[in-house]
Amino acid sequence: MDKVKIETDGSDGHVPPTRKARVFPWLVAGVALLVAFVTGHEHAHIPVLSARTYMALAAFFLSAVLCAAIWRMILRRQEKMEAGWRRKLKEMADAQRDGATLAAIVTSSDDAIVSKTLDGLITSWNPGAERMFGYTAAEVVGRPVTALFPPELLSEEAGILDRIRRGEIVGHLDTVRCHKDGRRVDVSVTVSPVRDAHGVIVGASKIARDIGERKRAAGELERHRLDLEARWPNEPAKSPPPTACWKGR
Known part of the structure; x- marks a missing residue:
């Protein structure tokens, strides 16, 4: 418990993602492939597809991108929750350590x-x-x-x-x-x-x-x-002479 360690990015206290869904390269590749397929079919002797087919392909790529984005959001939310739990565990460990110290002080007093x-x-x-x-x-x-x-x-x-x-x-x-x-x-x-x-x-x-x-x-x-x-009733009380403090050499 005492060795709980939290790594943050130093800005908002959140743990940086360790399992990033790298969607952007796949998105670029998908769009490039779709553009090349649409514009270069005559030179590449690729048979012309119907508009419905192109719409289906576009819908497929958009769905893939959307699913990847949703998955990334889920991962980030999970990582934030894990970071929160780690912070709570560290706080609990610190509280237990402080409580043990206080208990030791009370017991030994x-x-x-x-x-x-x-x-x-x-x-x-x-x-x-x-x-x-x-x-x-x-x-x-x-x-x-x-x-x-x-x-x-x-x-x-x-x-x-x-x-x-x-x-x-x-x-x-x-x-x-x-x-x-x-x-x-x-x-x-x-x-x-x-x-x-x-x-x-x-x-x-x-x-x-x-x-x-x-x-x-x-x-x-x-x-x-x-x-x-009682022994010397007529003698006024006298204060003892001041003694000099010992000075270390």
Whole structure:
């Protein structure tokens, strides 16, 4: 499929005919023979034929030319149809290759990539989501995505879906989701509308990134700051001196 190749003439994208019916030489030969037969019968001692015979011969040649022209039209139409099918096959091969690349990216991503309907039902679940939330695809596909929500955040999904229906993108929403074992997972969520071939919004795709380490580091820094303030309450906070960037030699 990947080696489909289309050869065009560079003008209208059609494949140049490869089986041309060469009618013109036969037409010239037929007309020359007919003229020679009509005008040279006296010198060549060819018996004079009746007008009906000449009309029959002319009708025969015209029919032959017409049949050849029709046959050529059929061949050209067939070649155009074959060219169209080859283009479609190439487009299908390109789409399959792009789809395989996208599937590989989704499968290998460490982020949770989930798709859902406009009713909030999960339709796809990548391995990153399995690692992040502990559920397999078989356990969650077809279930409401709110199964991952803490009770106090259930109303969050309605607002997200309303924005998706309006064609908006919900970007970098820091929130909390639940793991299968009951613990809470701090995530940053980006939700985008999914459109069909006609541009109609039919669902949403969600990318969730685990920000637990980042929040824990921020919490440690905050606790360290509060501890310093508690030890030296009268000392104003001083910014550390700027450090020079390392310059490569």
